[in-house]
Amino acid sequence: MKTELIQDTGRIETSKGSQEVRRPTPYEEAISGQTTPNSWTRRMFLEAALVSVGAAAVAGVPVSGLAARGGGGSGTVTRYPLHIPPIVSPTGLSLTAAPAVANLGDGKPSSVLAYNGYFPGPTLRANTGDYATIMLQNGLSDETITHWHGMIVDHANDGHPISVIAPGASYSYAFPIVQRACLNWYHPHPHMITGEQVCLGLAGAFIVNDAEEAALRLPSGAYEVPLIVRDANLDKKGNLIYNPTTTGFDGKIPLVNGTRSPYHDVDTALYRFRVLNGANARLFRLSLSNGRPFHLIGNDGGLLETRTEVGQIEFSPGERLDLLVDFRGLSNGDKVMLRDLNAGWDLLEFRVAQQVTDGSSIPTTLSSIEKLANPAWTRTFEFEGMSHINGQVYDLNRIDFQVPFGQTELWRFTTGHNAPHPVHVHGASFQVQSRSGGRGVLFPWEHGWKDTVLLEDGETVEVFIRFSGYKGEYLLHCHKLEHEDMGMMSNFVVV
Numbered sequence: 147m148k149t150e151l152i153q154d155t156g157r158i159e160t161s162k163g164s165q166e167v168r169r170p171t172p173y174e175e176a177i178s179g180q181t182t183p184n185s186w187t188r189r190m191f192l193e194a195a196l197v198s199v200g201a202a203a204v205a206g207v208p209v210s211g212l213a214a215r216g217g218g219g220s221g222t223v224t225r226y227p228l229h230i231p232p233i234v235s236p237t238g239l240s241l242t243a244a245p246a247v248a249n250l251g252d253g254k255p256s257s258v259l260a261y262n263g264y265f266p267g268p269t270l271r272a273n274t275g276d277y278a279t280i281m282l283q284n285g286l287s288d289e290t291i292t293h294w295h296g297m298i299v300d301h302a303n304d305g306h307p308i309s310v311i312a313p314g315a316s317y318s319y320a321f322p323i324v325q326r327a328c329l330n331w332y333h334p335h336p337h338m339i340t341g342e343q344v345c346l347g348l349a350g351a352f353i354v355n356d357a358e359e360a361a362l363r364l365p366s367g368a369y370e371v372p373l374i375v376r377d378a379n380l381d382k383k384g385n386l387i388y389n390p391t392t393t394g395f396d397g398k399i400p401l402v403n404g405t406r407s408p409y410h411d412v413d414t415a416l417y418r419f420r421v422l423n424g425a426n427a428r429l430f431r432l433s434l435s436n437g438r439p440f441h442l443i444g445n446d447g448g449l450l451e452t453r454t455e456v457g458q459i460e461f462s463p464g465e466r467l468d469l470l471v472d473f474r475g476l477s478n479g480d481k482v483m484l485r486d487l488n489a490g491w492d493l494l495e496f497r498v499a500q501q502v503t504d505g506s507s508i509p510t511t512l513s514s515i516e517k518l519a520n521p522a523w524t525r526t527f528e529f530e531g532m533s534h535i536n537g538q539v540y541d542l543n544r545i546d547f548q549v550p551f552g553q554t555e556l557w558r559f560t561t562g563h564n565a566p567h568p569v570h571v572h573g574a575s576f577q578v579q580s581r582s583g584g585r586g587v588l589f590p591w592e593h594g595w596k597d598t599v600l601l602e603d604g605e606t607v608e609v610f611i612r613f614s615g616y617k618g619e620y621l622l623h624c625h626k627l628e629h630e631d632m633g634m635m636s637n638f639v640v641v
């Protein structure tokens with residue numbers, strides 16, 4: 147098993163020098179016309195990783211030759227236009243997950259996995275009260291199922307890993323859109339191979355709009371831009387690869403909307419950016435190079451009560467941000483960089499290209515939010531190691547606890563080690579109450595409704611949660627996808 151693990155992602159030295167002996171991914175096998183069974187390779191990696199820390203360190207040897215191609219701060223970087231995925235309705239939608247060839251901006255073909263051929267997938271957009279009918283087709287060589295992260299849907303529509311479909315099969319979703327306006331997203335959720343499928347390209351935005359949001363007259367059309375931020379590794383031909391370690395996939399280059407070193411031409415106007423951390427494991431700390439703040443107006447579960455100005459925002463995989471950025475008063479040719487201060491990456495360059503008159507104001511009062519209170523029950527979840535919650539590794543067929551429908555509960559998430567653990571719950575949003583230990587504070591982007599909250603080492607985070615959508619089986623898990631795949635996940639039932 148150890149040998150397999152090393153061969154999976156490692157390198158060996160021969161008389162001819164260093165040679166890559168990475169096992170082809172299922173996707174690479176698929177495009178090379180081979181038909182070997184393949185999901186066991188990833189599963190074997192995960193199982194091996196659980197028992198051998200030493201071997202995991204070997205598997206963590208980085209793929210060379212990528213660092214120089216990153217989106218770093220050098221002034222000579224060639225920049226490419228930011229991709230904006232097409233917008234589609236989730237009513238009557240056929241959604242196919244399959245291998246595709248993408249242009250990451252540089253015009254070269256890159257092998258990816260994509261929904262309907264788009265990397266990232268098309269942006270689904272609907273209004274509260276609409277009815278989604280989506281037929282998922284599995285064009286992959288592995289099983290898959292699509293989860294609508296943040297959507298309040300019943301178990302049959304949630305994309306739980308027990309609902310996986312085989313290659314060639316399809317799955318029919320039908321659900322009403324019952325929640326307030328927010329930015330959600332969709333991605334695969336097959337147990338033990340979610341990390342691979344997401345990393346190779348399967349993810350897209352799912353925007354819900356409602357009347358309360360519309361009344362604010364926020365920037366729209368070309369002034370509302372989704373930004374899916376993630377990291378990636380490419381092979382020598384420029385194809386996306388998945389070469390994780392147990393500490394989480396660590397990409398050498400950033401991608402925004404599947405674009406390398408992107409730029410985006412902007413007018414002298416107010417913009418609304420709908421930002422998703424779509425990375426497997428990486429935290430981003432966003433800031434603007436011109437020292438202006440972000441006007442934070444929303445997060446996972448939609449609008450906050452009031453706007454806040456923030457200069458830096460650190461967020462973890464699965465979390466979303468709704469940000470207004472004001473380019474008014476700038477001159478044509480001015481450049482503003484969206485940066486990640488953690489990695490020192492230049493993520494996206496805004497180039498002021500056109501003078502317009504934009505008299506819109508930045509709203510202060512945004513929404514009213516019902517406060518959950520008086521929890522009737524307390525549960526504690528300890529995130530241990532890289533694969534355990536309360537001493538247990540995920541079992542697809544085991545229900546770990548039951549939650550009464552409609553009851554407000556206090557859930558306490560705690561960890562001592564191996565963080566960050568972005569804790570995510572299916573089936574309901576929650577309201578974060580407190581953080582003790584570690585960073586010791588709540589941040590402005592953790593107010594309002596959340597479905598994913600970042601837990602760092604030594605931290606205890608308490609949330610109030612109430613399941614008032616549906617009864618049935620849901621998931622609690624770490625959204626560092628390598629932890630999730632190794633079993634840091636739990637089934638529960640709302641009864």
Ligand code: C2O
Nearest residue numbers: 293295464570621
């Ligand atoms: Cu975005 Cu269960 O996950």
Ligand code: CU
Nearest residue numbers: 294295296572
């Ligand atoms: Cu989810």
Ligand code: CU
Nearest residue numbers: 567624626629
């Ligand atoms: Cu974790």
